[in-house]
Amino acid sequence: MAGEKAHHERCEGHGHAHSPHSDVAAMIERARAFAAARKLPFTEMRARVLTVLAREQKPLTAYEITDRLSLPKKVQAVQVYRALDFLQEAGCVHRLASKASYFACDHEHHPGEAVVFMVCSHCGTVQEAPSDLVAQGLHGAAEHAGFKPAHPIVELEGECARCASNPL
Amino acid sequence: MAGEKAHHERCEGHGHAHSPHSDVAAMIERARAFAAARKLPFTEMRARVLTVLAREQKPLTAYEITDRLSLPKKVQAVQVYRALDFLQEAGCVHRLASKASYFACDHEHHPGEAVVFMVCSHCGTVQEAPSDLVAQGLHGAAEHAGFKPAHPIVELEGECARCASNPL
DNA sequence: ACGGTGGTGTAATACTATTACACTTCCCTG
DNA sequence: CAGGGAAGTGTAATAGTATTACACCACCGT
DSSP states (O other): OHHHHHHHHHTEEEEOTTSSOTTHHHHHHHHHHHHHHTTOOOOHHHHHHHHHHHHOSSOBOHHHHHHHHOSSSOOOHHHHHHHHHHHHHTTSEEEETTTTEEEEOOSOOOTTOOEEEEEETTTOOEEEEEOHHHHHHHHHHHHHHTOEEEEEEEEEEEEOHHHHHOOO | OHHHHHHHHHTTTTTOTTSSOTTHHHHHHHHHHHHHHTTOOOOHHHHHHHHHHHHOSSOBOHHHHHHHHOSSSOOOHHHHHHHHHHHHHTTSEEEETTTTEEEEOOSOOOTTOOEEEEEETTTOOEEEEEOHHHHHHHHHHHHHHTOEEEEEEEEEEEEOHHHHHOOO
């Protein structure tokens, strides 16, 4: 558990989904840098989708994003999906498989890392936490099965600290 | 890793998704026992859905199951979803969140256990492997965040041993 | 000017999952 | 054994998620 703890320490600041909105501008900047590095344009649509997600604490479905962007002019879901594809490749947005929804992420992920998405079933917020133990477990299971691992999905449904203490 | 290995040993026989079809009858029997324990009927629809999944090595979508069951008489998706709900509660079927599909599982899962679903991106088969390390990692991440864990989803996309050795 | 890569806008469609309701079966209990 | 309730079925309709197709546009390099 020692390595685990150290890892958490190193990553402190992560997962505080309730903080105001952790610097939307910085997230935009990160996406812009990714685009520049690949010589791809960081278009207005991409910026608008990322901004909507970055302002929200909770994951949104593609259609919820579509609705929020449909003023002043109606936007089609397919446009949002295209932007989401880009933003996911950029690592700025993750898809929550269990809810078919998307949320912004404000920090880098490293290859080989396993990140746990903790989803509150009460308020819907997501906290991310990297876990070396989970990564080792995945690696071990794969090795034992002769399986060549690529992309892990680790989601944990439960109740966040805030909701547990605010019975409401 | 010692505990991990022991766990694997104890569970040997798991995850051999390629074996003929690991005793459809036994899976039916397990579902029947679950139904009996709850004094619920193990109906024909439930048996048909489970049989289709148990014969298949790969996950199927609800609509693929619907198609397979639509002879001699057309079946509606909602009937399949109802049977799937029951079978999931019985622990005989799992949902693969990353693919929105369902597959049969021929062994018991224990509370607190974390099971990795290894999904081959080439042939689509799923192998299951419980991992104590993953369970510990999830628990640790949750504890660190003050998060009360309920239901974990752990899926690992990659290439299975068979596909890796059969380049085709 | 030209061609190519990549994005946009629009429409249509495919795929996944749920709700609603009328009807039946079974059990159990009074 | 009539009545009532829990649980399932069959059917139709609808909600929600994601993709395909295509015509057009903007930028970049030549």
